[in-house]
């Protein structure tokens with residue numbers, strides 16, 4: 528598949544898209560003059576563009592103003608983007624791109640730097656009290672506008688929309704459109720963990736758009752006291768908390784045909800990534816399920832390997848495998864369905880127990 532780049536920093540047709548269109552095994556070159564300073568997005572612009580972008584094909588290019596930007600202690604690159612996957616958020620296995628969800632603009636993941644948690648834990652950004660931080664923030668999209676915010680900090684300076692000529696000051700949240708950028712600067716005054724979010728908060732807390740700036744050092748109580756008192760607050764009115772109803776489970780399967788149909792879908796989303804769509808496996812990595820003597824000789828063991836996961840050496844059709852299969856949180860129904868599908872699809876005769 529060919530790819531190219533449209534650099535928003537370019538003055539010229541397509542931002543260089545046609546000039547940089549490159550087939551596999553080739554390389555291309557073009558030149559441009561950086562006429563406008565600022566922070567710019569670049570992205571792949573090969574059709575279907577949204578699909579290439581939704582696969583993470585984007586980045587940032589900084590055209591510094593003539594005299595550069597003021598000195599800071601730390602500079603970080605943070606870029607937001609969305610992933611639209613066939614399966615829902617959190618589903619295991621290789622997830623193909625869902626064009627339908629992309630068209631509806633309903634991503635399963637909204638993340639910073641390519642993955643949920645990429646900037647948290649060991650990936651957290653780090654600074655010390657009193658230091659200045661500059662974040663080059665971009666939004667690759669392909670669709671959503673970000674409400675970029677750092678919980679516990681105020682941006683002392685924001686170069687809104689990546690425009691370096693006229694910065695704004697004392698900003699809480701800056702809006703960064705899809706295909707746009709901003710430069711946000713702040714001084715971390717007191718120690719603690721500051722959370723980077725898209726302040727459209729379910730994206731942050733449910734879809735991944737959450738990062739951390741960890742600031743280690745001693746406390747400065749007059750800037751931030753910590754908790755000073757704890758008193759009972761008596762709210763007026765009732766305090767009834769209504770939890771969301773759990774989604775209704777599908778009706779139990781009524782016929783074997785239906786079980787096989789559902790099992791096929793479960794297989795495609797949970798198993799095919801490793802065991803391959805036709806169940807032949809991958810030599811030395813993933814054992815076959817099609818005509819597997821391991822699978823066929825002991826049904827109970829087969830069920831257990833799906834519910835409990837499997838690791839250590841196993842021998843399948845004379846070949847040894849020493850990999851790890853994760854444990855699956857599938858319902859009994861789903862396991863019964865998927866194994867019925869595997870047995871019938873592979874041996875021509877259904878043998879799964881319910």
Ligand code: HEC
Nearest residue numbers: 797798801814815819821822837838839848849850851852
């Ligand atoms: C992340 C990759 C991966 C996925 C996804 C996966 N497996 Fe496995 N599976 C493995 C590996 C690796 C082994 C071999 C484990 C070992 O070496 O101990 C294995 C072994 C097995 C075995 C026993 C060996 C055999 O070939 O008969 C069964 C049965 C099995 N998997 C069923 C499933 C089913 C059903 C699903 C979907 C619900 C699934 N697996 C999804 C990686 C995977």
Ligand SMILES: [Cu+2]
Nearest residue numbers: 530571573579
């Ligand atoms: Cu591309």
